[in-house]
Amino acid sequence: MRFSQTLIPTLREAPAEAEIVSHKLLVRGGFIMQVARGIYDYLPLGLRVIRKVEAIVRDELNRVGCAEVLLPIVIPGELWEESGRWGKYGKELLRLKDRNERDFCVGPTHEEVITDIVRKFVRSYRDLPKHLYQIHTKFRDEIRPRFGLMRGREFIMEDGYSFHASAEDLDQHYLVIRDAYQRIFKRCGLASRVVEADTGAIGGKSSHEVVVLADTGEDAIAGCDACDYAANVERAESCTPEYESANTSDLQKVHTPKLKSVEEVASFLKVPKHQMIKTLLYLRDGGVVVALVRGDAEVNEIKLKNAVDAEFVTLADANTVRLVTNAEVGFAGPVGLPKSVDGIGAITVVADDALKGVSGAASGANETDQHFLGLSEGRDFKVTQFADLRMVKAGDRCVRCQKGALKIVRGIEVGHIFKLGTRYSEPMKATFLDANSKEHVITMGTYGLGIGRTMAAAVEQNHDAKGMLWPLPIAPAHVHLILASDEKRQMGDEIYEVLQREGIEVLYDDRDARPGVKFNDADLIGIPYQMVVGKKTASTNHLEWTERAAGVKQEKSLTDCIATVKEALRH
Ligand code: ATP
Numbered sequence: 001m002r003f004s005q006t007l008i009p010t011l012r013e014a015p016a017e018a019e020i021v022s023h024k025l026l027v028r029g030g031f032i033m034q035v036a037r038g039i040y041d042y043l044p045l046g047l048r049v050i051r052k053v054e055a056i057v058r059d060e061l062n063r064v065g066c067a068e069v070l071l072p073i074v075i076p077g078e079l080w081e082e083s084g085r086w087g088k089y090g091k092e093l094l095r096l097k098d099r100n101e102r103d104f105c106v107g108p109t110h111e112e113v114i115t116d117i118v119r120k121f122v123r124s125y126r127d128l129p130k131h132l133y134q135i136h137t138k139f140r141d142e143i144r145p146r147f148g149l150m151r152g153r154e155f156i157m158e159d160g161y162s163f164h165a166s167a168e169d170l171d172q173h174y175l176v177i178r179d180a181y182q183r184i185f186k187r188c189g190l191a192s193r194v195v196e197a198d199t200g201a202i203g204g205k206s207s208h209e210v211v212v213l214a215d216t217g218e219d220a221i222a223g224c225d226a227c228d229y230a231a232n233v234e235r236a237e238s239c240t241p242e243y244e245s246a247n248t249s250d251l252q253k254v255h256t257p258k259l260k261s262v263e264e265v266a267s268f269l270k271v272p273k274h275q276m277i278k279t280l281l282y283l284r285d286g287g288v289v290v291a292l293v294r295g296d297a298e299v300n301e302i303k304l305k306n307a308v309d310a311e312f313v314t315l316a317d318a319n320t321v322r323l324v325t326n327a328e329v330g331f332a333g334p335v336g337l338p339k340s341v342d343g344i345g346a347i348t349v350v351a352d353d354a355l356k357g358v359s360g361a362a363s364g365a366n367e368t369d370q371h372f373l374g375l376s377e378g379r380d381f382k383v384t385q386f387a388d389l390r391m392v393k394a395g396d397r398c399v400r401c402q403k404g405a406l407k408i409v410r411g412i413e414v415g416h417i418f419k420l421g422t423r424y425s426e427p428m429k430a431t432f433l434d435a436n437s438k439e440h441v442i443t444m445g446t447y448g449l450g451i452g453r454t455m456a457a458a459v460e461q462n463h464d465a466k467g468m469l470w471p472l473p474i475a476p477a478h479v480h481l482i483l484a485s486d487e488k489r490q491m492g493d494e495i496y497e498v499l500q501r502e503g504i505e506v507l508y509d510d511r512d513a514r515p516g517v518k519f520n521d522a523d524l525i526g527i528p529y530q531m532v533v534g535k536k537t538a539s540t541n542h543l544e545w546t547e548r549a550a551g552v553k554q555e556k557s558l559t560d561c562i563a564t565v566k567e568a569l570r571h
């Protein structure tokens with residue numbers, strides 16, 4: 001690849017909206033270009049990296065028996081109606097109509113399409129298991145596309161789907177794919193970790209994310225410092241804290257003018273913060289759910305949504321709070337809440353497990369400027385349901401080993417694996433006959449790996465002040481050959497030919513440009529090995545050789561350079 005012939009529009013400045021290093025460097029290095037928010041062109045160098053990541057993914061998946069397919073990007077709405085997702089998947093789904101006014105969507109994920117194939121072709125237990133995957137473009141109209149390829153609206157994903165005769169078979173296969181995913185990330189030069197995850201809009205029973213640890217990651221991961229428990233904070237659990245001193249005094253109303261926050265009220269009432277009952281109102285489909293947690297805890301909205309099986313939960317506005325509690329915001333509490341409110345719907349009360357049997361607690365009195373002291377659960381108020389609603393915090397006791405403390409770190413979710421069970425096969429009637437000709441619903445798993453996000457994550461983990469440091473297996477080329485003096489053009493051309501003949505991928509900077517510009521671009525682009533042919537290069541026995549990551553210059557012969565690259569490629 002000659003620099004002069006290909007297109008590598010390097011930039012001095014990163015775009016103003018780029019917040020994280022991978023976004024800045026991929027644009028500055030001329031790998032990608034934004035077309036619209038969250039929609040990118042992959043320029044020649046960017047595409048080369050994409051293709052390499054894809055090749056590693058294919059290699060590892062094919063090796064464990066997965067079969068590649070290619071599914072349509074535009075999907076008929078009827079398939080989504082059948083699975084029940086057409087009405088449920090929110091605004092991330094880009095819907096469109098064809099000329100005959102038929103509904104279609106641009107696929108954000110392909111469970112329906114693949115289940116439709118399998119229900120037509122799988123008849124008997126002998127046809128199972130099957131694992132089909134594709135590597136293709138997805139579209140999700142993300143509310144906040146950002147960070148370049150990390151969270152695009154249009155992005156390339158490897159999505160795989162497995163079909164099994166039994167849950168046990170899925171359990172086994174799930175581990176095989178989990179390991180394959182980890183091998184893929186390792187080969188891409190990424191250190192990854194598997195964590196428990198929420199199942200989100202895709203549905204299903206159990207799910208894990210493969211995350212790459214990075215401070216710029218959008219996900220917060222809770223991990224135990226004593227055992228291997230790790231989970232996305234969206235679903236992480238910790239041991240239920242206990243109340244130290246339960247005081248069983250009578251209920252008492254206290255005037256608390258203008259005191260609203262838990263801190264203000266706790267210090268005024270002289271009760272510890274954890275003895276307060278924080279009461280938050282959420283709008284949900286068909287009503288309001290009142291969430292109660294200890295004053296020192298935060299509500300995990302995903303846990304709340306799952307606990308009450310809601311389609312959504314969002315914090316209620318001041319007007320709803322007034323209508324339900326008869327008080328201004330800041331004075332809500334669990335005592336005397338109505339069962340329903342006209343125009344709003346049913347009011348349900350869900351309390352965090354830590355509040356079970358609490359006594360001597362304090363909360364708002366559902367009356368402006370009033371709080372209660374001496375509250376007992378069961379005596380003064382009843383809840384519809386108890387559940388784990390807490391957002392875990394650093395220092396919480398680990399739910400698995402009951403000994404260690406949780407730490408919170410940031411990570412990038414690069415892969416996601418789900419045990420779906422029969423979430424799609426049942427409504428879509430994907431069944432098989434067992435050895436006795438009895439019909440059963442197929443058990444499914446689904447697996448997704450972001451190709452572009454993996455590429456961006458590789459830059460997050462591998463860069464320095466000058467630019468990117470591509471791991472060799474996914475680098476856009478193996479060697480960056482720099483012609484630093486036009487007098488040596490013939491030697492440069494010859495070396496370029498020799499390297500190519502040896503099967504080494506070369507980006508040959510043959511441009512008519514100043515050496516300084518070329519060196520800066522080479523460091524920015526971050527191809528692992530740099531070779532320089534300059535004024536002082538007497539022969540191919542004395543080439544300047546630099547390993548980009550280590551930055552140390554050496555003199556090497558062409559033969560040695562070739563041997564070094566070939567050796568590195570063998571690993
Ligand atoms: P997130 O929580 O980050 O939105 P998700 O749970 O919606 O991810 P999945 O549906 O599990 O993602 O998709 C599988 C993989 O596809 C993710 O692990 C990620 O690598 C990639 N991916 C998902 N959304 C995007 C996006 N908007 N841009 C780039 N890659 C994405």
Ligand code: MG
Pocket residue numbers: none
């Ligand atoms: Mg998402």
